[in-house]
C-alpha cells in the first residue's frame with residue numbers, strides 16, 4: 438500500500454498531524470499500537486484532570502461555608518470518580534476516531550516497524566510512504582533505586598485506577614505529575630509525603646511560585662522532603678513501604694502504605710527500527726530536528742511530540758505536528774518555543790510561560806520583575822475566599838514581556854493571554870490596549 442505520509446504513533450502529535458495532512462489532501466496512514474489519543478487521552482492529561490476536577494468539587498463542597506453555603510456531610514464515591522474518568526476518556530477517543538475518518542486517514546492498529554524511511558512493516562503488511570513522521574512519544578522513567586524492583590509500586594497508570602485509598606502515600610518526584618497526584622490524593626484524605634531530590638518542587642517553574650504552592654500544600658498536610666535523594670526502598674512492617682533517603686543532614690526514611698514513582702519520562706526511541714534510519718542525535722540523546730520545520734537530519738523524515746524531548750507537553754506536540762505538515766505541504770509556518778505555557782493543575786493552579794527569573798538571570802538578561810497579588814482582580818477576590826495568589830511578569834529593560842507566572846485559579850486559562858503577548862513581542866503597556874471583559878481574573882494583567 439502506498440501513502441504520501443506515514444505517521445507512527447496516534448497521540449496528540451500523530452493524530453494532529455494525520456488530521457492536518459488528511460485535510461490538506463494527502464494520503465495518510467497512521468499506526469497506533471495501543472489506543473488512539475496516546476498517553477495524553479488515555480493515561481495522562483485528560484484522565485488526571487478528570488480526577489482532579491472531582492477532587493476540586495469535593496474540596497469546594499467541604500469549604501462551601503466560606504461562601505455562606507451549607508453542604509453538610511460531604512463525601513465521595515471513589516469507584517464512580519474512576520469510572521467517570523473512563524467515560525470521559527472513551528468519549529474523547531471516539532472523537533479522535535471520528536476526526537481520523539472525516540480526514541480520510543487510514544488508521545492501522547498494530548506496532549509499526551521501520552525498515553527504511555519509505556518502508557514500514559506492521560503485522561504481515563508492508564506500507565510504502567513518501568514521507569515519514571515519528572510521533573512515538575515517551576514512557577515513564579523508573580530510576581535505578583536499590584530495592585525498587587522488589588516493591589509493588591505505582592506509576593501514574595496504577596494511581597489513576599486506584600479504587601481503594603491507601604492510608605498514606607509516598608511520591609518520589611515533586612515534578613508536575615507528582616504534584617498533581619499529591620494534590621488529588623491529599624484532597625481525598627490520604628497522608629501524602631513528597632520526596633524530591635532537588636531544592637524545590639516543580640523543576641523548571643519559577644522558584645518563588647513553586648515555593649508558595651509548596652507552602653499552600655504544607656498547610657493542607659502534605660509533607661515535603663527536599664534535597665532528598667532516595668537511596669533504597671524496602672518492604673517495611675505490616676505491608677508498608679520504607680523509603681530511605683540521603684540529605685545534606687544525613688540519612689532519613691519515611692514509611693507509607695503505598696509508593697508512587699513519578700521521576701520523569703523519556704523518549705521512546707527503541708524497538709521499532711529507528712536504528713534503520715541512521716538519524717543524528719543531539720549530545721542530550723534527542724533526535725536532532727530542525728526546530729523550525731521539525732524535519733530530522735534525514736530528508737523527508739519528521740519527528741514531533743515527546744519523542745523530540747523539547748517540552749513533553751501535549752500542546753507542544755500538537756503545534757509541532759501542524760508545523761511539520763505545513764512544511765510537507767510547502768506552507769510558510771514555523772515552530773516557536775518562545776511561549777509554550779506550562780500548567781500545574783493543583784488547587785490553586787500554577788501556570789507559567791516564557792522565561793523565569795532564574796532563566797533570565799542565567800542567560801545574563803537585563804530584566805525586570807513585577808509582581809501583583811491576585812487580589813488586584815475583583816473577580817479573584819469574589820471567588821477565592823481566604824486564598825491568596827500572585828501574578829509575576831518578567832520583562833526586558835525596555836518593558837518587552839518575556840515571562841509570566843501565576844499562582845491562583847484559573848491560572849491555566851489566564852496564561853494564554855501572556856503567552857500571546859510574549860509570542861508577538863509585545864510590551865507591558867500593550868496589556869492596557871486590549872479591552873478585557875469585567876470582572877475577569879485576567880484583568881490582573883491590565884494592572885501592571
Ligand SMILES: Cc1cc2nc3c(=O)[nH]c(=O)nc-3n(C[C@H](O)[C@H](O)[C@H](O)COP(=O)(O)OP(=O)(O)OC[C@H]3O[C@@H](n4cnc5c(N)ncnc54)[C@H](O)[C@@H]3O)c2cc1C
Pocket residue numbers: 445446447448449450451468469470471472473474475476477478480481482483485547548549550572573574575593614705708709741742743744749750751752753754
Ligand atoms: C500522568 C500524566 C499527566 C500529563 N498531563 C499533561 C497535561 O496536563 N498537559 C500536557 O500538555 N501534557 C501532559 N502530559 C504529557 C502528555 O501526555 C504528552 O506530552 C503527550 O501525550 C505527548 O504526545 P505524543 O503524541 O508525543 O506522544 P504519546 O501521547 O506518548 O503518543 C505516542 C503514541 O505512539 C504509540 N506508539 C509508540 N511506538 C509505536 C509503534 N512502533 N507503532 C505504533 N504505535 C506506536 C504509543 O502507543 C502512543 O499511543 C501528561 C503525561 C502524564 C504521564
